[in-house]
Amino acid sequence: MTANLHPGLNLGESHGAAHPASENRVFGFWVFLMSDLITFGILFATYAASGTPMGLAGGPGPAQLFDLTSVALQTAFLLASSLTCGMASLSMKAHAGAGRIALWLLVTALLGGGFLMLELSDFASMLAQGAGPARSGWLSGFFALVGLHGLHITAGLLWIGVLLGLLAVQGLSDRVKTRLLLFALYWHFLDLVWIGIFSIVFLRGLA
Amino acid sequence: MSGLFGHLDWTVTPFAAAIADPGTNTFVAAGAAGLVVLGAVALLGFLTWFRLWGPLWRDWLTSADHKKIGVMYCVIGIVMLARGVAEGAVMRAHQAMALNGGPLSAEHFAELFSTHGTIMILFVAAPLVIGLINIVVPLQIGARDMAFPVMNQVSLGLTAAGAALLMISLVIGRFETGGWSAYPPYTGRVFSPGEGPDYWIWSVVPAGIGSMLSGINFAVTIYKCRAPGMTYMRMPLFTWTALCAAIMLVYAMPPVTVSSLMLALDRYAGFHFFTNDLGGNMMNYANIFWMFGHPEVYILVLPAYGVWSEVSATFSAKTLYGYPSLVIATMAIAVIAFTVWLHHFFTMGQSASVNIAFGIATMIIAVPTGVKVYDWMATLWRGRIRMTVPMVYLTGFFILFVIGGLTGVILANPTIDYQVHNTLFLVAHFHNVLIPGVLFAMLAGIHYWFPKVFGFRLHETWGKRAAWLWIVGFCVTFLPLYALGLMGMPRRSSSFADPAFVPLQLVAGAGAVIILLALAATLVCYGVSIRQRGTLAVPFGDPWDGRTLEWAMPAPAPEWNFAVIPAVAARDAFWAEKTGGDPYVAPERYEDIELPRPTALGLVICVATTAAGFALTWHIWWLALSGLVGIGLAVMVRAFATQTTRVLPAAEVAVHHGRWLEAVHTARGITRDAEDSPANRGLAAPDTEVTP
Amino acid sequence: MTEIDRDRGRYLIGAGLSALLTILAFAAVALGLSRGVALGIIGVTAVAQVIVQLRCFLHIDFSRQKREDLQLILFSLLLLAIMAGGTLWILANLAQRMM
Numbered sequence: 001m002t003a004n005l006h007p008g009l010n011l012g013e014s015h016g017a018a019h020p021a022s023e024n025r026v027f028g029f030w031v032f033l034m035s036d037l038i039t040f041g042i043l044f045a046t047y048a049a050s051g052t053p054m055g056l057a058g059g060p061g062p063a064q065l066f067d068l069t070s071v072a073l074q075t076a077f078l079l080a081s082s083l084t085c086g087m088a089s090l091s092m093k094a095h096a097g098a099g100r101i102a103l104w105l106l107v108t109a110l111l112g113g114g115f116l117m118l119e120l121s122d123f124a125s126m127l128a129q130g131a132g133p134a135r136s137g138w139l140s141g142f143f144a145l146v147g148l149h150g151l152h153i154t155a156g157l158l159w160i161g162v163l164l165g166l167l168a169v170q171g172l173s174d175r176v177k178t179r180l181l182l183f184a185l186y187w188h189f190l191d192l193v194w195i196g197i198f199s200i201v202f203l204r205g206l207a
Numbered sequence: 208m209s210g211l212f213g214h215l216d217w218t219v220t221p222f223a224a225a226i227a228d229p230g231t232n233t234f235v236a237a238g239a240a241g242l243v244v245l246g247a248v249a250l251l252g253f254l255t256w257f258r259l260w261g262p263l264w265r266d267w268l269t270s271a272d273h274k275k276i277g278v279m280y281c282v283i284g285i286v287m288l289a290r291g292v293a294e295g296a297v298m299r300a301h302q303a304m305a306l307n308g309g310p311l312s313a314e315h316f317a318e319l320f321s322t323h324g325t326i327m328i329l330f331v332a333a334p335l336v337i338g339l340i341n342i343v344v345p346l347q348i349g350a351r352d353m354a355f356p357v358m359n360q361v362s363l364g365l366t367a368a369g370a371a372l373l374m375i376s377l378v379i380g381r382f383e384t385g386g387w388s389a390y391p392p393y394t395g396r397v398f399s400p401g402e403g404p405d406y407w408i409w410s411v412v413p414a415g416i417g418s419m420l421s422g423i424n425f426a427v428t429i430y431k432c433r434a435p436g437m438t439y440m441r442m443p444l445f446t447w448t449a450l451c452a453a454i455m456l457v458y459a460m461p462p463v464t465v466s467s468l469m470l471a472l473d474r475y476a477g478f479h480f481f482t483n484d485l486g487g488n489m490m491n492y493a494n495i496f497w498m499f500g501h502p503e504v505y506i507l508v509l510p511a512y513g514v515w516s517e518v519s520a521t522f523s524a525k526t527l528y529g530y531p532s533l534v535i536a537t538m539a540i541a542v543i544a545f546t547v548w549l550h551h552f553f554t555m556g557q558s559a560s561v562n563i564a565f566g567i568a569t570m571i572i573a574v575p576t577g578v579k580v581y582d583w584m585a586t587l588w589r590g591r592i593r594m595t596v597p598m599v600y601l602t603g604f605f606i607l608f609v610i611g612g613l614t615g616v617i618l619a620n621p622t623i624d625y626q627v628h629n630t631l632f633l634v635a636h637f638h639n640v641l642i643p644g645v646l647f648a649m650l651a652g653i654h655y656w657f658p659k660v661f662g663f664r665l666h667e668t669w670g671k672r673a674a675w676l677w678i679v680g681f682c683v684t685f686l687p688l689y690a691l692g693l694m695g696m697p698r699r700s701s702s703f704a705d706p707a708f709v710p711l712q713l714v715a716g717a718g719a720v721i722i723l724l725a726l727a728a729t730l731v732c733y734g735v736s737i738r739q740r741g742t743l744a745v746p747f748g749d750p751w752d753g754r755t756l757e758w759a760m761p762a763p764a765p766e767w768n769f770a771v772i773p774a775v776a777a778r779d780a781f782w783a784e785k786t787g788g789d790p791y792v793a794p795e796r797y798e799d800i801e802l803p804r805p806t807a808l809g810l811v812i813c814v815a816t817t818a819a820g821f822a823l824t825w826h827i828w829w830l831a832l833s834g835l836v837g838i839g840l841a842v843m844v845r846a847f848a849t850q851t852t853r854v855l856p857a858a859e860v861a862v863h864h865g866r867w868l869e870a871v872h873t874a875r876g877i878t879r880d881a882e883d884s885p886a887n888r889g890l891a892a893p894d895t896e897v898t899p
Numbered sequence: 900m901t902e903i904d905r906d907r908g909r910y911l912i913g914a915g916l917s918a919l920l921t922i923l924a925f926a927a928v929a930l931g932l933s934r935g936v937a938l939g940i941i942g943v944t945a946v947a948q949v950i951v952q953l954r955c956f957l958h959i960d961f962s963r964q965k966r967e968d969l970q971l972i973l974f975s976l977l978l979l980a981i982m983a984g985g986t987l988w989i990l991a992n993l994a995q996r997m998m
Contacts, residue, residue: 004958006968007957007968008957009958010958012902023431024354024431024432027427027968028424028427030968030971031423031971032457035419035422035457035458037975037979038462038975038978039465041982041983042498045982045984045986046469046491046495048987049491049986049991049994050486050488054486055486057485057486059486068928068929072921072925075925076918076921079914079921080914082917082956083914087910090903090906090907093906094903133472133479134478134485135479135485136485136486137479137486137488140478140479140480140487143478144469144480158843166846169847175849179846192952192953195945195948198924199924199941200945203924203925203927204938206928207941430967458975462982490989490990490993491990494986494989494990495986498982498985542977545978545981549989556993557989557993557996558992558996561989561992
């Protein structure tokens with residue numbers, strides 16, 4: 001088995017020049033994700049440090065606001081979308097055709113969209129209870145951290161739109177293949193961040 | 208009020224203030240604004256008169272060539288340097304007269320030190336460093352361009368957008384008054400409801416993102432695009448420092464982007480990250496900001512160390528002493544730099560055990576820097592030293608930077624820091640490391656690599672005048688501030704009541720005049736050199752008897768850098784070829800070269816970002832939304848581009864390269880004695896004085 | 900077994916293990932275990948799940964990886980620990996002294 005040239009699924013030798021051509025771009029994108037990891041890390045630390053009586057400022061806390069069932073559903077949606085995203089990459093590696101890839105991407109987008117709807121409805125119910133980001137330092141930290149992840153998911157959905165457009169217009173060119181690899185890396189990374197969010201924010205808050 | 212023009216109207220310009228309330232204070236502000244407007248009009252007139260719009264568009268603004276992008280970064284840096292130095296001089300003049308008052312209002316003075324700091328760090332030092340890395344690194348490692356040439360353009364566009372917003376703030380409205388670090392809660396909306404902090408935020412955020420993207424680009428380029436044989440331990444030291452700085456950029460830029468955006472959320476959306484009430488924690492701002500702020504100074508100074516390494520080796524015609532120790536020291540600094548940020552706020556109120564941990568880390572980081580200074584001195588020892596302009600700067604650096612570094616070790620001790628915190632002692636310290644450390648290195652680096660980019664040397668005499676003026680000006684201006692700080696004068700004071708401060712303030716004020724002359728001499732040096740470019744030309748490309756790969760090609764370097772990608776067999780690759788064989792041999796065969804096609808993406812993003820930043824500052828929501836959507840659309844449309852490169856046929860390269868080789872073979876090289884004479888056409892003859 | 904089958908197996912195993920670890924963590928909270936025990940389970944399952952996903956979804960492992968990729972990840976984790984850990988240390992210390 002050959003060594004991987006870069007993180008994430010590698011196209012492998014059956015894809016000819018597209019395999020080595022992806023190396024620099026995927027590596028560069030991975031460096032970007034590491035930078036993004038620091039961004040999330042700072043928000044995690046800010047959120048964790050604000051979970052004090054002073055940070056809560058007499059406002060509602062995790063026990064009043066978090067809905068375990070909804071978070072579990074969101075987690076399920078996101079994990080499933082990570083798997084379907086993997087299947088999209090795998091279809092590409094196995095030369096299963098642009099149609100199959102587009103289908104898996106569409107399923108990924110639907111699952112991601114479902115996640116986003118649930119998250120937004122949670123946000124809406126919190127706002128309805130008067131627990132918006134302006135209520136306390138702790139809630140500011142919550143909305144910034146979870147909201148930034150949600151923004152990333154939104155960007156990912158737009159990205160899927162662009163990828164579907166590229167597949168339709170240009171077919172499975174080498175450049176499009178690299179972009180699909182980048183997207184898969186991004187989407188799996190967002191699931192990694194979500195593990196941190198549901199563990200540190202939601203489960204720790206409700207435990 | 209938030210209509211078509213948001214909070215904008217005529218009264219926000221300094222001209223209106225000067226009419227309403229004439230006096231020195233308002234005239235200085237209106238004069239500065241007038242200079243910006245006049246400068247912009249003059250530039251537009253110049254471009255139109257000499258019909259330069261076409262070349263500017265074709266050869267520069269849409270170019271993805273790393274050398275051109277690097278030059279544009281340096282131009283931004285020099286222009287902003289002029290503004291920053293002018294502001295510094297105004298501040299010194301004001302403080303020299305500030306016993307019980309002074310000509311400027313306290314708010315105006317605060318605006319000055321805030322813009323001065325923001326500009327000098329983010330829009331002078333950073334663009335000069337990033338510009339130099341852009342120009343030099345691909346040439347040193349044998350690459351045709353950066354790994355991502357178009358993203359390089361986008362980085363430049365984002366930095367330029369930040370700089371543009373800073374210039375706009377001089378004419379429309381007022382800048383922030385809380386210093387370059389913009390600490391809340393003072394910069395929050397309760398205490399600073401105006402546009403000032405918003406200007407700061409929307410200048411810093413794009414510049415931060417742009418620098419982060421540059422870091423990714425440099426890191427991938429150095430990791431993945433080196434010529435065959437260019438192993439890590441054969442990389443020139445400038446490339447090593449660029450690699451470490453690049454990795455630091457990737458990790459140190461997110462904190463400032465995040466803290467600025469959190470401040471923006473506080474200001475625009477009523478969040479409570481850093482507010483006084485409802486659970487805000489203003490100390491966390493200082494914490495996050497300096498997680499960026501401290502690594503940033505090492506991001507700036509590491510490439511400066513790289514410049515000194517190249518300069519000391521080349522101008523003493525010796526192999527760099529202690530190469531492995533320099534590499535290890537560079538890496539050590541890059542890591543330790545992330546563990547010292549708390550020393551910027553020792554007095555915030557945490558316990559002594561926290562303070563001392565960061566104090567010790569701060570003292571430790573001085574050690575690798577000390578190692579480097581010894582290595583450079585050992586490099587010079589018994590070398591064939593020529594006191595060229597970069598060497599004059601290096602000499603100034605040796606003496607002055609060591610003083611600055613030692614005062615840093617003093618400040619690393621929390622108990623001492625408590626005494627001199629927020630005094631002019633601190634101001635003296637960081638100017639003492641940043642001016643001799645970074646600015647001298649950048650000016651030396653520009654002098655050193657200028658011929659490679661433009662094909663002619665810079666004027667040595669004017670360069671030396673400038674260098675001496677910078678060195679003397681620095682000493683006269685900033686060394687007195689150590690004493691003033693120890694005497695108890697706080698930094699950022701718009702006035703003071705103790706007459707004992709006056710004499711040294713006058714000395715520092717005189718020093719500021721020398722620094723103004725130094726800036727003028729620097730600009731004159733560039734002007735004179737351009738006029739005399741015929742006699743200063745070095746078409747053969749090796750004016751300094753260089754050691755590394757960038758000197759093995761014509762000057763100016765062709766767009767494709769290397770006619771054929773070289774195979775590297777030694778650390779000082781070009782030097783090894785010069786001493787062990789013939790470096791000017793025609794390759795057996797040429798190949799087609801793939802080059803990035805010009806694109807306007809960087810420019811589009813620059814314009815959209817500037818518009819969005821300006822609109823956010825003034826609450827012009829339709830424009831802000833258009834700008835942000837514009838950025839997104841530009842990136843998405845770009846994804847559909849297929850023709851992103853063009854191919855340069857091998858035959859064309861062969862003609863160009865062959866002509867140069869032929870000229871080299873018929874030319875006579877010069878020894879180092881003639882380095883600073885018109886006989887120096889960039890071909891080095893073996894120097895008898897050099898010991899093997 | 901072809902390489903594709905192996906890769907597919909990897910994804911499925913990754914998803915299965917992730918689901919299992921997630922269920923464990925949520926169960927610890929839903930069943931109302933004592934806070935200390937629950938936090939322990941959450942912490943362990945989170946770290947395990949991160950490793951599982953890095954291995955199975957992002958295809959990172961010690962043997963087949965290019966060295967710079969691994970160096971990068973380890974360096975990122977180091978800096979994350981310094982920055983997030985440092986922040987928590989500093990702010991907790993300050994908060995304690997504000998009481």
